[in-house]
Every structure is written in C-alpha cells, then in structure tokens.
Amino acid sequence: MTSYRCPICGHVPEQEECSHFLCEIDATFNEVYGISAFEDFLDLAKNSQGRFTDRYEFTKWLISTLSAAGAQKALRSDLEEDASSPGFTSATTIFYADDPDSIVRHCTNIIKLNG
Secondary structure (H helix, E strand, O other), X not given: OOEEEOOOOOOOOOOOOOOOEEEEEEOOOOEEEEOHHHHHHHHHXXXXXXXXXXXXXXXXXXXXXXXXXXXXXXXXEOOOOOOOOOOOOOOEEEEEXXXXXXXXXXXXXXXXHHO
C-alpha cells in the first residue's frame, strides 16, 4: 500500500495523528474528507448556485484553490511498497497546512466573494 507523509512534520497518517491534516480528495470518485471546519466549507461551496457544472469541475477547482491558498500536498513515503491491485486504486490528493483553519477561512472567503 502506498503511504503518504505530512510535508510539514513528516508524520505518516496511518501511524499517528497529524495536526496539519486538512483534507483528502479522491479525484476518481470525487469524494472529499477533511477536518470539521473543512466539511462546513464544502457544504457552502457545493451549494453555490451555478458555480460548478459537475463534480469533476468542482474537484479540479478545489485542488487548485487549496494549492493557491497555501495548502501543501502530501509527500509520498518510501516506508511501504505499493501493493494495491489494479482496479482498486484511486487518484488521491492529500492536503496539509501549518494552520488548516486559516486555509479553510481563506477558501470560504473566496466562495463568499465569488458566490
């Protein structure tokens, strides 16, 4: 299984908690998981009328917006070899930040200004 680690402190999520974790985006299935403040932002973003034509457009916008706001993508870890089977993988992007709540506030302000 492929592992990732926090680009800020080096923690591997499967091994221990990391306070820098912001969210995980599965671009294959367009699913997003994150800290509770991020979940509130997602609700606001998804309810912005007419902003996104489909889930894929939203996922692309979300990755771009988080990167522009200063969130950092997880680093691939060499602790484990990739042992996943074909057909059982997803394109996943995991974001971390020094201050995850500030990233959420920044992204929320973008939605409110452009909503």
